[in-house]
Amino acid sequence: MKRDDDISLDCKIAEVQTLLDMVQKDYAPAVFANSFGAEDMVLTDVIARHYPGIEMFTLDTGRLPEETYRLMKEVADRYGIRVPVYFPEPAAVEAYVAQNGPNGFYDSVDLRKACCHMRKVEPLKRALRGKRAWITGLRRDQAPTRKNLAESEFDAENGLQKFSPLLDWSLSDVWDYLKQFNVPYNALHDKGYTSIGCAPCTRAITPGEDVRAGRWWWENPEIKECGLHPDKQRVIAISSSVPDLAAAGQTQCPEEKARGRVPGKPRAS
Numbered sequence: 374m375k376r377d378d379d380i381s382l383d384c385k386i387a388e389v390q391t392l393l394d395m396v397q398k399d400y401a402p403a404v405f406a407n408s409f410g411a412e413d414m415v416l417t418d419v420i421a422r423h424y425p426g427i428e429m430f431t432l433d434t435g436r437l438p439e440e441t442y443r444l445m446k447e448v449a450d451r452y453g454i455r456v457p458v459y460f461p462e463p464a465a466v467e468a469y470v471a472q473n474g475p476n477g478f479y480d481s482v483d484l485r486k487a488c489c490h491m492r493k494v495e496p497l498k499r500a501l502r503g504k505r506a507w508i509t510g511l512r513r514d515q516a517p518t519r520k521n522l523a524e525s526e527f528d529a530e531n532g533l534q535k536f537s538p539l540l541d542w543s544l545s546d547v548w549d550y551l552k553q554f555n556v557p558y559n560a561l562h563d564k565g566y567t568s569i570g571c572a573p574c575t576r577a578i579t580p581g582e583d584v585r586a587g588r589w590w591w592e593n594p595e596i597k598e599c600g601l602h603p604d605k606q607r608v609i610a611i612s613s614s615v616p617d618l619a620a621a622g623q624t625q626c627p628e629e630k631a632r633g634r635v636p637g638k639p640r641a642s
């Protein structure tokens with residue numbers, strides 16, 4: 374099927390696989406940070422079926438919705454994998470709650486960011502320790518804070534390469550994939566939740582709202598990130614860190630080959 378941008382879903386899937394082939398081969402140990410959101414279910418399906426050399430993990434903040442835990446169980450049943458879970462440090466949570474209350478994140482942006490740091494950023498650092506690359510399900514059109522991300526960039530904060538194979542996928546690409554391959558997804562998506570994080574910081578959106586409008590809805594969209602994916606990262610020269618797969622004859626997608634596109638390198642705008 375042809376997409377709005379004239380690139381078929383099959384071609385986009387082939388491109389993701391070309392990138393993941395390279396990551397599995399050249400960046401071991403590489404790990405996929407799985408939030409069990411819709412985009413991450415695409416990558417869960419691809420990686421679980423085709424990339425045994427790429428590990429997975431998830432972050433349990435302690436405030437996740439029940440539907441996310443149910444999806445974790447579905448994934449375990451469907452793919453025969455139990456995704457390792459990283460939790461926040463108990464002492465940090467106890468200190469935060471003692472000082473700010475259980476829902477202190479509503480009181481200020483600083484307290485919200487402190488909660489995200491304690492429950493997400495610090496466990497992420499532990500999960501990434503010793504890895505050479507991590508993989509995310511970020512898409513460029515998810516939020517203003519994600520416009521400047523690259524499909525492959527050096528994550529200076531965590532000291533490893535970061536790959537976002539779905540960066541140029543549209544939301545409809547994601548849902549077409551999930552339907553085509555009958556991939557399980559979070560039941561909250563059927564209740565108007567487009568982006569799902571912690572229960573107290575996520576709400577359903579109304580028609581016409583931005584897909585991430587339901588995350589930290591009380592904050593300005595320009596600053597809505599939890600710290601896992603900072604907008605301004607130091608991007609190392611991608612051309613020197615990512616092999617030229619097209620030149621090596623490994624580009625699997627004729628449409629992209631015709632355009633001279635190299636997986637792992639940005640599309641020309």
Ligand code: SF4
Nearest residue numbers: 478488489492571574
């Ligand atoms: S999303 Fe909300 S509850 Fe979850 S870590 Fe961030 S501030 Fe805390």
